[in-house]
Amino acid sequence: MPTQSETASMAEISSGPGNPPAPPVLPLTGEIPPPSQSDAPKYDPTVKAGSAEERCKYTLNQFVDSKPGLREFFPDKIFAGYAARAARLVDEIIKLKCPKETAQQFAILVLYDLALLIDDSSSMYTDDDGARVKTLHTLLKAVAEVYELAREEGIMSVRYLNGRQGRKNVTKAKVDEVHKAIRYHGLTMIGTQLQEKILKPFVEKKVMTKPLLTMIITDGAIEGESSGVLEKNIYNCLTSLQSGPKPKTEDAVAFMFARIGDDPGAKELIESLDNHKDMDQWIDCLPVNEKIEDVGNGSAEHWSVLRKLFLGALDADIDRFDVVQAETPIDTSEKVLKLKDHHKVRPLGEEEEDV
Structure with a gap:
């Protein structure tokens, strides 16, 4: 826990002129190599072509590709279970009068x-x-x-x-x-x-x-x-x-x-x-x-x-x-x-x- 003098010093750092240069920090660039061919959506035989679940799986894949850091959480990109839950979410909020195209965007919440x-x-x-x-x-x-x-x-x-x-x-x-x-x-x-x-x-x-x-x-x-x-x-x-x-x-x-x-x-x-x-x-x-x-x-x-x-x-x-x-x-x-x-x-x- 900082002392009173340290706390006062902190306040000076937040507002006082002439502060020494800050220590170097990593740039917040989010730069991670773009997806390779192996990162393409994986085939899942349990998902029917053209189904709501397939549409949600596509949405989730596109989203993870837009934020490369998320690949660490979802490396295989099969999204087992996530796509099915996303499809149910989309269906239910449409019933709550959410516009259909807007509802599809909500699919990423399951992640x-x-x-x-x-x-x-x-x-x-x-x-x-x-x-x-x-x-x-x-x-x-x-x-x-x-x-x-x-x-x-x-x-x-x-x-x-x-x-x-x-x-x-x-x-x-x-x-x-x-x-x-x-x-x-x-x-x-x-x-x-x-x-x-x-x-x-x-x-x-x-x-x-x-x-x-x-x-x-x-x-x-x-x-x-x-x-x-x-x-x-x-x-x-x-x-x-x-x-x-x-x-x-x-x-x-x-x-x-x-x-x-x-x-x-x-x-x-x-x-x-x-x-x-x-x-x-x-x-x-x-x-x-x-x-x-x-x-x-x-x-x-x-x-x-x-x-x-x-x-x-x-x-x-x-x-x-x-x-x-x-x-x-x-x-x-x-x-x-x-x-x-x-x-x-x-x-x-x-x-x-x-x-």
Whole structure:
């Protein structure tokens, strides 16, 4: 644990002029040799030609080829079991009025574990006359309804910025109980809590069998931690994955940020992350001109927003076609590099296990 003087030094690193050059780091290029002929989709005699399962298998193959690091998780590319589950997912969400072409894109969810990091700060409860709490409840139900089709046990983990008790394997049937148990208090230390509650237990210390998609849902700007901690923690995670043991490549993680409500601080945070020149390959944000409140309201935007939330950080084409009327982005890339290997987050105590 850093001393007070070390902590003060860290703060200076994040903002003071004249800092020494940062230690060299691996470039986040994602450059892995292109697939060879042997990487072509493998023949599976159990899958009928032209079937929904075959279409999903093709979708999964195309997707893994677009992210070469994923080959470490799925080396044979037969996708035994994944294609069948993906076909069921596509069929079920079409029944829920998802447009057919959009539904096919959701097939790639079967390849990912999903974790949620939820803002349970006091403003979620006190602002907008409680509307943000209701929006969160509706969002959790919609996310769980779709994702349990990709993973039968449901959302792998739901964790909170302030609450220490996480919940694992959250299905739609469990959402009411999970939501009712949230106690809104504290600050919005997204960078610190992302490291302690998501990256450390599910990336650094876990034997990963699937890549991890993390959704971060917040209603306000970051409070209670030094500037740049969020970017630094994501950056350090990516560089360590790039140079670490397989299958933990840099394609093992993806991050989706979204805001509840209309807080201008949250808007600024979303825009700065969405335009980050070094990490936009791994980070996506729900555009500020799309509203998370449209989920579950019966509008045509319901599936548009869910598509962005689930797939925007995974599929470059979806991210590429965003139309965001953003203000001038905050350039934090230099700050991230200066913070690397110098700023260690002060532990907040041991986290309780998910229940």
